[in-house]
Amino acid sequence: MTFGGATVASAQQSAVSVSVDASPEDPVVGETTTFNVTVTNQEGSNSIADVSSIMLRTNQEHYERVEDVGSLAPGGSLTVKMTTTFEQAGQKNLKAHVSAKRASGGNLRAIYSPVTVDVQELDINGGLSTASNGSDETTVTFTNYGNVELSNIEITATADDSVRDNRDVFDVDPDEETSVTFDTGEYDTDIINFSATYTVRGEQYETTRTATRDQKVTGEIRLTSIDVTASGSTVSIDGEAANIGGTDVESVLISIPTTDGITPAGGSGEYFVGSVDASEFSTFELTASVERDTVPIRVAYIADNDRVTKTQTVDVSSLNTTTGAAGQTQPEATSGGEQNQSGLPLLPIIFGVVLVLTLGGLGRYLWNRE
Template identity: 25%
Template structure:
């Protein structure tokens, strides 16, 4: 009996030793946090890795994994995962825990694992400290504006730079202003990756001079679905509008077709837009032109085509334009002049035909306007007189820098060295008369007098001719009588 009791005691003594040897050897090997620097009210995920080590003596049943503040017992549990199953020796599990922190600041946290030995129900507790900084961070906003003038629209832009450690989506940029009218005030971007930038352009018009303020509001969505808004105010200095558009004119060309050059000089501090330049004249037809814009402190040159109907044309030049919301106008004057018509007789030639002198040539207009009612005639003198059929010649119109031919006839008496000619024409309603001389070759001078006059040379030739005729007549008569005498002698024999 004593031996049996001893044996039983030995068996009972050895059982606790065997149970104590079957322990769980587990740990939390690490915790990942995403995002690492969250903003207030942004969803943060803590993912611990729980491992039952290879040398563990038994499996481990995980009851719960919790996220708690660091400290003693009784602190609140931020979030937990429960009933995660059994973890065999050598196995591991990752458990994501998500929570949002409403206020910024640094937080000391702890991952708490409650488990038990799968065979002995022995309690197993694992701890892992986690530190988290909740920062009130947003993408950076930069507002850029051009110099502004009261009542004048100008350009601006909002640049959004995502410095967060995550991408964002549904990015909306809106611009507003106090005392400022904003055009194209809203831009939307589907997404903005981490480290990326986006630029939203807009136009704005301050309604008054002085200090004005623009407000840029950016709304975006975090990957967790949280929508966030950030604003940026930008102060702008607005100058009062200053007029300063002037016109400077110059011309080119000397005929009836000329060019009027107009320089649009913007000396103001606002652009001149939608400019219409016109010219008006009673004595010319002027074209018009349109200019989109002339920036402040800039010059734009345009050309207007002008057709003159008179040698002089006074032109009123007008530029109508818009400066801001105000319609304005500026004027200038210019004078266009064409070289008036002037007729010269060129290519003069004198020839004899049928006892008359034929004078030919051209009426050449050395001016740039039209000479009208051009008439050329022979001027009578002591030795020259007009003769039909062309005592005078009506040329009509001779355009500028052009010519027209004419043909005159004259009768000359005695030695003549030139034929006096007269040309008359109208220029701007005024008749101009000028005289020219058509030179006569020496071989033609005096021929008409020798043929038709009664000088001694002509009488001598007439007497000599009559004598020759008389001699020939007497000789013929004697010859006939001599033959007749011969014939009578023959008959008597």
Template identity: 25%
Template structure:
């Protein structure tokens, strides 16, 4: 291989694989640029900073690598920003750090290359290493930070403005925009920044595509009256929306109107906004309430109070918005309420002179007060409510309490049951309950004359006695 061909190969390799060279026989050499650093990392315009290049020679190298030149150029340019010559040699298994001072006059990001040229075992070798240097003004600077973002979901970008200069600045304006992103309140005005002062602003941003980029522009006026601009570009790399929401509902404590417990679990990657919870009975909404937002990969427990909901299946529906799209989830819970309710208990009766006297209790087996309680005998063929108590006014009965009553009725011999009706108010609604009281085992009625001789017998006896007296008188006079 002639020398010109070898140099051409080396140039191609230096472009394709920075930091790697080839020996003359085509074998890979062990010499390489292993690291390049800058100090400070973000120099100011015109500030001298150092580029430190570390060159390593492998233990298997055939000899020392003699460094003849180290220089820095812009990619694709032949102009050097800095250069140092006759650096020295790097023995096999050793390394050497070469500091190179340089200055960049203008602000911006520089795409640079660090080149190291030397000889290894008589073969000239050139190594290169990429270097990005960001030069910023010594005045206000921008620091933009974002959390993980999702397409269509709003998040907050943290924009920090720092006055790194030695003098105050005024008329500080911030404009936030970008590509494939919408920004709420994109323009902000800061009256001024003292030397060393910093302020952090929260900027709501919503990416509209997975390739969204946030662009921030800061303008300010120096103490000398010059207007300057600082720009920052931040890729957002938002993820596609993943929606995964589950809903669980249950009846809570056993009170008159038990509340319904609702758990919303958000397994998606975007928060749930504008959340509302609705309770439906037979498709009709009986109550609705707003709920707090639910963050991504989080859950929210809610307590929904209800009233006048009947016992039976109740539907629970949660509606929400996530990443600009509407969604809803629905489930069913078996509901049981415990309003005031009256039951007839402890019934007994007595019979006196053909009248049946019924006594007992009316118990409130619910958990709210009942009012206007009236107990009465229902009139029917063979059943006649009579004084002194055809009906009985009880009044109010507190929750889990009772009251007694007494009724009087006359029933025919072939009647075995007496219907007792209870009427009452619960929450302003009139309700009625009827209980049949068995009187089949009552005693038979006693004879009306107590078992004495019939009237006809008595009359006949009197007549006979009178006849005997008349006959005796008649015999006496004839003597």
């Protein structure tokens, strides 16, 4: 049969064969789709084939046409790249229409090869996610959840309505992502707003994300469970060096400085604790000669590579001059009654004498009645 002045033939009826592939096979509305049409003059052909034209079409519409393609010797082939876009979604059943004839003469033949593409609706969807991981940095990830490339991407960090930083990132293909890291440790707020602007086909879009920093609590040594005892002017201080922070501390040294009214007792004036893990403690013991109501204790350590020195004061004003703990006093003499010179209480003695005399008189009365 003939169609549009060309004879319709299959690969079995002609020495010329046609194949076609589409990329992508599922394009988005408005996206450029490439069709590679390959024309081959079979090896067993006995003549040169002249390829007059190649068309990309459906039964109702033409999408692309190439004229005067060229000649093919037996066993030769050529590939023509054709492009088009689709303005509506849905399945498109196309065909590569090749018009060819023998160079030595003959009728123009039409050879077809079908191809199908599934055109998708346009989905523009960029999203942000954040992670701080307890550090001074916040990592922001931009993900393309849609089906079209996102370009000209810029991510901005805003805190307290003030832009703090912005970063440009590479284009992101569908189902791909990219990440950038912001130094947020110096921000004076835990609430940070991130926004990403990006472009699709000349139009600009924006997506936002609010992040709350998961700040790391630096290790901190505090002296707890302090027990103070004294013997004369010598004070012994025992307790626990507790790490109340969220990171480990190192090189913990506890000492009593020499000041007015305080003299450390030899080597007992300082105590090297060493390392204390987060939420753990280690004991210490210090001794000094004290002639005042308070004792300053110096605590030095390293936390997150920073050296920290601070002083914690211990009140020893409630200590008496003899051995005892702070806040305790020696027991006073009992007050259960008056005492005689021998130290025996008088009231119990008098009561005993009265009881003996009474019993004696009662005995004599009963004896005389008999």
